[in-house]
Each structure stands twice: as C-alpha cells, then as structure tokens.
Amino acid sequence: LKFVKYIAPRLIALTGLLVLFNWVYTEIFWWDDLEEHADVLNNMRKVEMDAPVLYFGESSNFNTSEKDVDKRRISDFLDDALLNVQVDYVEKGALHAGIYASLAKQLAEDARVEMLVVTLNLRSFSADWRHSALENYLSKVDMMLQKRPALLNRLLLSLKHYENLSIEERSATIVELWNTEKIEGNLGYDNISDWDRAVGSVGILNEDGSRNEELTQLATSLIKQFGLTIDTSSNRRIAEFDRLVQICKQRNIQLVFHLMAENHEAMKKLVGEEMIQILYHNQKLLIDRYHRNGVKVVDNLFALEDERFTDSSFPTEHYDDVGRKIVAQNVADSLAKWYPDKFVVEAIK
C-alpha cells in the first residue's frame, strides 16, 4: 500500500508528461524525423487529393536510360493515356507490398482515390529481395507509419524495434532459403542452390567454347531472383499483398495489380525453358489468387522483348522509354476495358 501511495501520483504525473511530450514532439519534430527516416511518406503527403487513380511503384516507375528520348515515368504515361482522370504516383526504389500496405493505410480520409494501381513484381518474392539490405530501411518505414502515438514510434525507432539485421545475418538467411525452399515441378533441381550450382559449374559459353563470366553471372542471378515457385503459406510477400487487399476493401478502393514485365527472352536463352515454366506457374498462381479476391491484375509479364530492358548485368524491371510506354498503355487499355464508363483511353504519344 505504501508503494501504491508512492507510485500512483508519480504515474499520474508521468502520464500527463507523456501526453504533453507527445503533443510537443508531434507538433515540432515528427515531420523532420519522417523526412529523415521515412521519406517515402513525404511522397504520400504530396499526393493530389483529387486524383482518382494512384500508382504505387518501385524504381521501375522512374528509372530511365541515357538513350531515352522520353523520360516520363510509367505513371506519367498512364496519366497521359487516361484522358479523363488524373493519375498521381508514390514511388521509391525497392518498395514492395509490405510498404504499399502501410502507405495505403496512410491515405487521407478525404482523399478521392478510387483506384490504386500497384506493381506486382515477381522478383520481390525472391529470398534476395525479401531479405535484401534495403529491408532494414523499409521495415523502419513500415514501423514509423504504424498508427500509434508519434512519440511511441520514435522511441521504437531508437530501440530498433523493427527488422534490423546486419548484412551478415541477411546473407545467411538468404543462403538458407536458397538451400531449403523447394522448387515445385520436375525441373531436376530441388532448390535454388542446386540449380545455381548446376548452371554455374558449366557456365554460359561463348561461341568459341570459352566461359562467358558476365553472362554466367546474369544466368545465376536470374535463377536466384526468379527460380522459386511461390509458396503462398510461407512467402511473406503474399501475406503483405493480402494485407493490402484487405486495406483497400476497407477503404472501398479498387485495387489493381500491375504484374511487371520481366526479361523472359534472356531467361529462356541463358537458363532455359524450365525458367519460363516457373514464370507461368507463378503468373497463374498470383492472377488466380487475386482475381478470387476481387483484385484486377494487368498482366505485363511477357509484354516486353529483351531490347527494352536497360540493365544487362543484373535482372531488373528497368525499361527504356518504349518499354515504359508499352506497359503503361497495357495498363490503361485494361482499365478502359474493365471500366468503360470510367476511363477514356488513347494511344500514348
């Protein structure tokens, strides 16, 4: 009882202080901290409240090639193709479903967004991306965007209460997943490590029979990035996309997934037909799953040829201006086909 008498007034005083501190912090310091630690939120703050279509994208949206005549983003092209509606965008390199879900929750209550188009990037399901070094930043962003008192989020930030792993820990996890995640189908390889070793040991050969190290590295990268058959029960990306679906349903926002174009020609040439089989498998799995959940999926997976990809040493979804225009046009056409009374579309100039 003595202790209760001692502690109670102090706890009340402390609670009052905390409420005051939270107000002071939110008013004076919060936005600076967000700018420093979760700058993607600033993109959200810049979103036009009147834009009915919002496009969420990673680096594929803004990456351009030096040779590009037209430097517009995919979302810019989409905006131009859809004549009667405004399309705004939120972008940041390496964004994925986990952050999209948190960003969607941040949409202002009075925003007029009716449709959210987000990139569905096959590579983001890979162990590489699920545990890339950028995940520390992204999981920090995710933590900062949680709807809690701002001061609590700030404390959790300094306590590193997010997935804050060292490069070594992440590398070890990635290698373990390459060794343990089973590849479905009878491809002759149990897992990515097996496949990687098989291709890497022989290598990609030049016409004269010598080993081409650059192409061998690209081939093994393709295996590591795309060689998995997505396990819907354990792949965290699935759970994150599912969360996004739920948030959009609650907000009454139509969700559209933009299945990104991948360099299938390079995959077929360097890795073989097995890789294309896996692409088909994952494509069907994702489209079926999200159609069932009321999500529209624009399928651009095989929409581009090899020459449209701007990175030759590592698999990315970076397209040249023609490539960006093609995928944007496909998205616009699909939207107009699904919602003819909402969208008027024209060919992108």
Added chain:
Amino acid sequence: MLFNSLHFLLFFPVVIGFYFALKARYRWILLLGASYYFYAAWKVEYIFLILFSTLVDYWMAILMSSRSSKKERRPFLVFSLISNLGLLAFFKYYAFANESLASGFQLFGVTYEWYEFESLLLPVGISFYTFQTLSYSIEVYWAKIKAERHLGIFALYVSFFPQLVAGPIERFTSLGKQLRQAHQFSIENFRNGARLMLFGFFTKMVVADNLGTYVDAFYANPEAFDSGAAWLATLMYSLQIYGDFYGYSLIAIGAALTMGIKIMDNFRNPYFSRSIMEFWRRWHISLSTWFRDYLYIPLGGNRGSQGKLVFNVILVFLFSGLWHGANWTFVCWGGIHGVVYLMERFSGKPAAGPVLSTIMGLKTLLFVNLAWLFFRSPDFSTAKSVFLQLFTSGPEGKSLELEAQMIFIVMFFLALDWLSRNNRFDSWIAERSLFIRWVTYAVLIFGILAFGGTDNQPFIYFQF
C-alpha cells in the same frame, strides 16, 4: 538481450515483479533463469560457455577448499585458469594470434597457414564473466574466501543479468553474499535504481548513440574531412565511449539496485581527472582494480626496483589493452597509457592550486582524447592518418557540423556529469528541489523518447 531494446523494457518489470512476489529462498532460481534467458536471447549456444566456466570454477573451488596448502590447491587453480583463459583465447584471440604470426613469418618470407573458423562469433561479455569467475577462483586459492557450495548461487554470481555482458566485474565477496540475502522491497532502492536507469538510458541512447553517428561518418572516410572535423570527431568519440559504457554501467547498477543488490561503481567522472593515474582510478574501476589485485600486486606491485615497477606497470597496461580487443591498436593504446602513467609516477606529486589543477586536467583530457584514436581506429594506418590530420588540414576537407539539439544534449549531459561529480547521480538528484528534480526527469525522459540515436550503435564494450 540489449538494455536499449523493447525486449528488455518488457523483460525487466516482469522479473522485478516476480522477484518480490517470490519467497527469498526461491529468488535465485528466478534470477538464474532470467539471466540465462537474457543471455540466450542473443545466442542460445553460447550459454554452454557460461555453464562450462561455471561448472569448472565451482568444482575447482570446492576441490581447493578441501586442501590446506597453496601447493595442494595450485593444480586446481591452474586448471581453472587454463580452462577459462583457454576459452577466452580461442574465441577472442585465435584469429588475431594467427594473423599476427602470419604477418611475422611473412617478414622472413615464410608462409604460415592456419585454419579459419568462418562462423566463430565472439561470445558477448566473455571477457567480463571470465574475469569475474577467475577472481573467485583466485580468491579461493588464496584462501581469502570459502568455496560456495550452492551451485545455483554460484551460477547466478557468474551470470547475474544486469552485469553479465559488460560488468561491472564483481567480486564474490560482494555480489555472492548479496545474492543469498533476503532483500525486502525498498522504495528508496527502487527510486534510486530507477533514477540511475533513467540517466543511463539517456547517456547511452541519446548521448552516445547520437555522437556515434557523427564519429562513424568521420571514420568512414577521414580523408574527406578537415582538421577541425578530426578534432571534433576525436572529442566526440571520447564522449561517445564514455556515454556508452557509463550509460550501460548505470543501467546495470540501477537494475540491480531496484532488487536491493548493490553493484560497485564503474566510473567517477573520469574526464575531470588531473592525471592519468587519477584517470585510471575513475575509469572502468572494476577492471582497473581487477588488474591491480590479480596481476599487478601478485607480480610484486611497486615493491622492488624501479625496473621491476616499470615492467609491472607496462605489463598490466599492455594486458589491459589486449583485454579490450584482439588488435595491436588496443595493445598500443594500453602501452601509451602505461608510459604516461610511469612518467607521471616518476615526475613526483602534481602541483596544487586551482589554476595548475585546471591545466593538469586539460592536459590529461587532451592525452586521453588522443589515445582514444588508437582505440577507435581499425588499424594503425587509420590512427596515423587521423593523428596527422589533427595538425594538418587538406584544403578541400569537409567540416563536421553538430546540430543544435546535439549541442544541447551534450551540454546537458556534461552539466549533469559536472554537477554530480562529488556524488553518484542518484544521490545528487535526491538532494535537489522538487522543481529541479522533475525538470531534470522531464528532459531525460523527453530526450530518450524523442532523440534516441537511430543508427545501429551496439554497446562498444560488448565486443570486449
């Protein structure tokens, strides 16, 4: 488990709650379980190292206690020393020793090959609990204390979670005895413990972690900065390492105090020392006294010739450097401290008077700052280049600018450190008026909540 983690902030109140709810005779079980959990939260496997050290020293002490002469007890002490230091040497110094040998052989054109253990991680706190348990074995050998028969109490002495991973390195005569006592809940202890923890969290999370961001930025590419930045980074590192270790120690002492267990102070305003000799009476006191009691005095201390004294002092400082890290830079850091210590010792009593005292204090601070260069630098070439940079500046070097809030944080911390120079922080704050107390608490709490460092800054002494 880190002190500055949500995990600990949830773990600690639960332990305290159960601790006082339990009957005193069962508390050791709770604390032992909590301590192993605390350690296993980092890496489960390495619990076995603590268990090994515990069992070895427990049995060796029992065996020693039944022998009447030192000669009979000696083999058991030797076994304890070899077992504990062997583990320490393997985990901490194996790679360092082999790399040094390889470099040495290379000078003579000989290739030295050795097996590298790729997944060998340095067990957190191994240097601390090894030294703690060794102090027990040595004291039993000297027949200064009796062997502890209760394995649980002894295991708890080795692994008591507040000071398990970074000290203070406690003696069995103090901690072991307290672990047996039935501590009643005391508001006084709880209040003082909470005060120390609050100040400790501020010192670690706000002062040290934020300074660490600037220091890391500088050391990532020292050549890019100018001379002023080199001085500022050097000064900031001095404050960072102090804040980091002092903060940790305060949390450890405070956490134990809430349970009624008193752990020794590890720091007494070391940067206000007027000499290096004084500095070592104020910095990492539990380690300094360990080396004094178990190495320096057994070697003969200051008895005998001047040559013997020089040898003993230098040896202790070199070992102290090596204890800190498996790198020649640490040995060098220890060595130069030893040399200056001896210079002060042979130059007689320092002059008295406030002006001279201040000058001596500034001189000591300057030396300690410069010596930290070797501690912070990953290698000699970095240390050398930063040292030269202090006195020469490239024309295009960047400056290192502190944000206004960081300046306020540092000034506030230094003010508290200065004001509490004659007392520990908990005693000092207790004597202040209600207004001053709560203003201080408010600044500390707001600092922790709103300005904690956001970069990865693990406790510096964890690596030791």
